[in-house]
Amino acid sequence: MPAIGMADTEVAVIDYRPKDWPTQGVKCIARRTAIPVERSPTGRARKRRTIPSDQLTLALDGRLEHVYGYSFILTNLDVNTAEQLAELKWWYRHRTDLEALNKDARLGAALRHLPSADHRVNTVWMWAALLACAISSWLQEITGIDYANGRGRRTLTRLRRExxxxxxxxxxxxxxxxxxxxxxxxxxxxxxxxxxxxxxxx
Incomplete structure (x- = not known):
């Protein structure tokens, strides 16, 4: 089933459970994304770990034009139809965007270093960190260095370095x-x- 809002991406329910997980009502959803070799992630990127090492070796040797990145989630929500499956994966993906934003604010914009015992000072620091995240996203959107769909966006730490x-x-x-x-x-x-x-x- 094609994924919503992601090019060259498919989702499916597979028969897999981690050890000791309940078998009743829990499903595993797999996502597979075709990644052209010229856009394969660098060695520092977390996304690189989603690509099987054998595929990556063949691609780097010039024997493949693209590789597949895989990710998995476990859920007890209903995925009885193809439409439910695609919508549920879309919902989970955007839920993780909020977690990524929080992480970027903590690590990239120093939100983890609240500087004062004064609540008002820390409030200003918090809004400054979130504004830095927003400016980073706007900059990448208007200059076309992300994928223009909320994906492929650099973290603040990486954008600062590059x-x-x-x-x-x-x-x-x-x-x-x-x-x-x-x-x-x-x-x-x-x-x-x-x-x-x-x-x-x-």
Whole structure:
């Protein structure tokens, strides 16, 4: 059954239970996503662990054009029809988005370091952390570096490393200002032209 809101993704109910889990009323839902080799996740990415190692080896050797990433959830909710199955997987996926947002705020925006015994100061710190998460999401959405469907989004920590804290140098020659980036592919070279094309506020 095709997944809702995810390209090249299928979901199915499979016969699997972890040891000692109840067998009555518990179902295992598997999700399989086709990932082109050129978009395969890096070694640091959690998504890379969803790809079987044998497939990944063949892909890196140039013998496959795409690999499959697998994920599983166990549920006691009804999945008696294909429509229920697709809708339930969509619901679970967006539920985990909230958990990812909380984790990003804690680890990427220092929400875990509330600085004061004063409730008002901590409230401001909390809203600043959540605003940082929102700005990160907006930046990736308007510059097209995520998949434009809420998926493939970088965490704040990764975005800071790949975009915000990239060393660069401004130089001028013939009245023109140049931004000199380090050698190699740089995310800033993709993001900056997109931002420059945005209409200026009136």
């Amino acid at each position: 975009l915000i804290c990239v060393p660069a140098r401004l130089t001028r020659s013939g009245g023109i200002t140049y931004l000199r980036l380090p050698p190699g592919e740089q995310l800033l070279a993709t993001v900056l032209p997109q931002l420059q094309q945005l209409p200026r506020p009136g």
